[in-house]
């Protein structure tokens with residue numbers, strides 16, 4: 508049953524006044540948000556708003572230019588290589604499209620993080636991999652190659668791989684992209700079940716409003732670089748913020764601009780120097 512508890516003590520990850528840009532272009536401006544422990548938090552918002560960037564900051568792939576990115580109360584941006592490696596060991600990630608290694612079979616794809624990060628015996632690796640594959644309904648598909656399974660199955664293999672190290676935090680970046688409705692429903696149910704059965708904390712970046720609102724305990728809508736709304740799915744749905752209204756009602760017009768920022772129309776289409784209009 509979804510519940511909502513975002514008291515400070517229960518945050519597993521947190522951004523405090525984070526400013527981050529790629530080069531000159533500022534993507535996140537003084538952004539603060541909390542990822543409550545044990546919950547499924549959906550991070551949503553218009554394309555390019557910085558959702559994947561937030562995951563990359565929590566995962567330590569990038570460092571904030573200002574502010575703190577905390578994982579279990581420690582600043583990821585200040586960790587040395589060993590600290591970061593240890594923190595990442597506690598995180599599972601499924602990045603966009605959850606690509607599998609095409610030259611490894613299903614079993615070896617899921618076993619990969621175990622072989623990289625542990626020196627467990629082959630017998631133990633086999634038991635853990637089969638347990639995770641069982642959890643996603645694919646124990647019987649262990650010997651198949653990625654080319655022999657459907658897109659929905661591949662996503663479930665990627666889910667099994669994301670949780671194979673028994674992470675505390677699992678981050679899914681668009682796990683539903685490109686799935687048919689049945690596979691999408693299965694993936695959504697699995698994300699919920701894995702979160703609850705394994706006592707995980709989940710961050711889910713998704714554009715699928717219906718599936719995500721049905722699944723999440725806590726929803727954060729990012730506007731351009733800031734939190735536009737957060738709360739339970741019902742609270743966010745009821746928000747009167749114009750950007751949130753546009754987003755949850757999938758309206759083509761509103762504060763989210765159609766055009767990527769650039770030169771004015773007049774300067775792009777106006778007369779060229781030396782050319783007659």
Ligand SMILES: Nc1ncnc2c1ncn2[C@@H]1O[C@H](COP(=O)(O)OP(=O)(O)OP(=O)(O)O)[C@@H](O)[C@H]1O
Nearest residue numbers: 529530534552553554555556557558559560561712
């Ligand atoms: N490595 C990079 N170098 C330069 N700019 C980048 C890089 N990665 C992302 N960006 C830019 O940063 C902005 C935010 O990107 P990000 O992927 O975090 O957004 P998003 O909200 O996840 O978008 P989407 O929903 O489309 O995946 C985008 O405008 C993107 O073009």
